[in-house]
Amino acid sequence: MVLRQLTKEESKVRIKELVDEYTTKIKDREHSLDERNTERFIERILQILNWDIDNFDQVLRRDSVKVEDRTKIPDYVLYINGEKKVVVEAKAFSESLDNPKYIKQALEYGYYKQVRACILTNGKEIRVYDPFILSKSSEGKLLFSVHINQYENLFDQRLWFLSYNEIKENTILAKFASKGEVKKPVSEEVIDNIIKGRKFLIDSILHLNKIDDFKVAREHAHKIINRFLFIRVAEDRRFFKEFDHGRILEDRVNIFKKRISQKIKPLMNEIKELFMEINEVYNGELFKPHPCEELKIDSESLEKVIYLMYYIKHENGEEDQVDFSKLDADVLGGIYEKFLGTIIHETKRGKLVEKVDSGVRKEMGQYYTPQYIVDFIIQNTINLYLEENPDKLFSIKII
Structure with a gap:
């Protein structure tokens, strides 16, 4: 089922409602909320920006993983017509985006996924980086940032450029990206x-x-x-x-x-x-x-x-x-x-x-050998063998 795209004005109204909800229900207790609440909040922002979060052709989410005894919130990769367009490095409400480690993670994630638009967010702040800009400082790679109390007022000038159709047209790079030298893939x-x-x-x-x-x-x-x-x-x-x-x-x-x-x-x-x-x-x-x-x-x-x-x-x-x-x-x-x-x-x-x-x-x-061929070979050889001989799982030898 194809979801109806919200107009810019409809999206702006929804963003205001989400900001009000944060102010009245989340702000005072964000330190006690678990990662799932932050995840849901970020996904609602994506939905307001016309991303179909239930469509694997548009939004892929990694499972939560344990990092240094802490659960890391899933990251997202946003696709258009099978091409990676945006990566999202998500942090908890209570985490500061000024942490150099988080900025480094986000930039590396975008660089290795070979994507120009890289979002670092904790729900209440959104920073958009271009990891391919040649700059020794992370500030030089920052396209823009917007805090939750600016989501409504700067919606036209900032947030809307992260919407599905704007990303499809690459307007974010045309408006914010550096005109100078960029890194090769x-x-x-x-x-x-x-x-x-x-x-x-x-x-x-x-x-x-x-x-x-x-x-x-x-x-x-x-x-x-x-x-x-x-x-x-x-x-x-x-x-x-x-x-x-x-x-x-x-x-x-x-x-x-x-x-x-x-x-x-x-x-x-x-x-x-x-x-x-x-x-x-x-x-x-x-x-x-x-x-x-x-x-x-x-x-x-x-x-x-x-x-x-x-x-x-x-x-x-x-x-x-x-x-x-x-x-x-x-x-x-x-x-x-x-x-x-x-x-x-x-x-x-x-x-x-x-x-x-x-x-x-x-x-x-x-x-x-391309990955899909490897997957096909394994599925039709090793997997079939183990289905028929499950007791051989730990004794099978692959040369």
Whole structure:
């Protein structure tokens, strides 16, 4: 059923009624109200702005989760025609939106969802950020804010721009967003970093090792980058339960820096030891002994590559930390497919240049499998098997 869209004047009347309800029924006891009350209040604002909160094609809500022994209010992603348009980071009535942690969460959420309009709200205040604005301060990314006592008076100038039809027309960006430089989507930044890191490795391998075949040097660099990518994704998604450290690549760099004055061994030796440790635990194809581990790679270049695996540095000096756990599976798959399809070539003058070459992916037999295909395969193999053999749940081995 399609809900009737409220006119701007009708929405303004409803907002006034909601503000009055807050003043008479909520304000004096907001500290005693649980998260569900705040959630309902935020959803009523969305409804007044013509978002159909019961339509999964428009509004998706995450389940409440425990964070540091506290229940975190669900976040919302607002869609129009299947495209993410707005993310909402919701906090309780009693929480202050000035908390730097909350602002950081909201900006990261919008950045990794690759959405320009990001709302941070506790119901009684709404702040709208553009996480893609190049600014070292969160204030520089703020499009506008409005307090509950301004909801009615600034409805035309602020709140209405968050309504379904206004978001559909992108008027919020046209009116409030910066006209200056903006960040590229995080997926593009990550692939740029990976390719840049691969260039550093190839250049160092060619200069410090007796390798005449450029393709061999490229394959060695590709192997190392593949391992680094696996480590970074596993770190951020908390797969490395066998290791005490959350950022094991950076840890090796720090160990190396502490020893650098002693001139004990190059950074590549630390990385080789890490590869061996991972292979002992996981015993997979990726970390089996490989000639790339015996290469000479200058420590400065290797440190740069590892930095690129953790951080995105923008032209204005602003730095974002790469968090692979926040990237959707399809985005991560797209990054890897672009990495496979972007090949480094050496010109006759010895310059390294990038070239998109899907034929190399075919030659290497490496492709990203889309999530919907993975889901279909699992549903029609593993799930079917477990339905018929529920007693095998804890003994089944998947290779």
